[in-house]
Amino acid sequence: MASSKDFLEFVLEQLRLLDDIKVKPMMGEYLLYFKGKLFGGIYDNRLLVKPTETNKKYNFSKEIPYDGAKPMLIIENLDDAVFLKESVISTYNGLK
Numbered sequence: 693m694a695s696s697k698d699f700l701e702f703v704l705e706q707l708r709l710l711d712d713i714k715v716k717p718m719m720g721e722y723l724l725y726f727k728g729k730l731f732g733g734i735y736d737n738r739l740l741v742k743p744t745e746t747n748k749k750y751n752f753s754k755e756i757p758y759d760g761a762k763p764m765l766i767i768e769n770l771d772d773a774v775f776l777k778e779s780v781i782s783t784y785n786g787l788k
Contacts (some may be wrong), residue, residue, distance in 0.1 A: 699737040706770050709777040713775065722755075731783045732743055732764065733745030740764035741779070744786025 700715070700722055707713050714725040720733040732741035735757035741747065743754070743765050752765035769775055 693736050695722060695734045695737050696787060700734055703734060703739055703770065706773045707780065709773050710780060725781055726784045729784060729787050731780060731787060735764075739767045739770060741767060741783045742787065746753055746786030747783045748768050750782070752779075 704713065704715070710726060710728045714728075716723045716725070720772050721736075723730055724732050724734065730742075732739065734740075735771075738755060738757075740755055740757050741752070741764060744762070747765065750765075750767075752767060754763040755766045767776065767779055
C-alpha cells in the first residue's frame with residue numbers, strides 16, 4: 693500500500709520546526725532526510741525512523757517498513773511538533 697500525499701503533507705507540517713527536511717519519493721513511499729542524512733521515511737502512512745543509540749530513550753516500537761527490510765522505529769505521537777523535532781534530532785545525532 694502506498695502512502696497518501698495527505699499524510700505526507702501532515703507529517704511535513706509537523707516537521708516545520710526543522711529547517712532542512714528533504715523528501716524523496718520512492719516507489720509510492722517517501723524517504724526523509726535531515727541535513728542531508730536519511731533518517732527515516734513514510735511507509736504505509738507510518739512515520740518510521742532508523743534505530744540509533746540516541747533514540748532508544750523514546751522506547752519506540754519496531755515496525756517493518758516493507759517486506760525484506762530491516763526493522764525501523766515508529767513515531768506515533770505526530771500531533772506534538774516539539775516532540776517530533778526532538779526525536780528527529782535525536783535520531784540524526786545517532787547516525788554515522
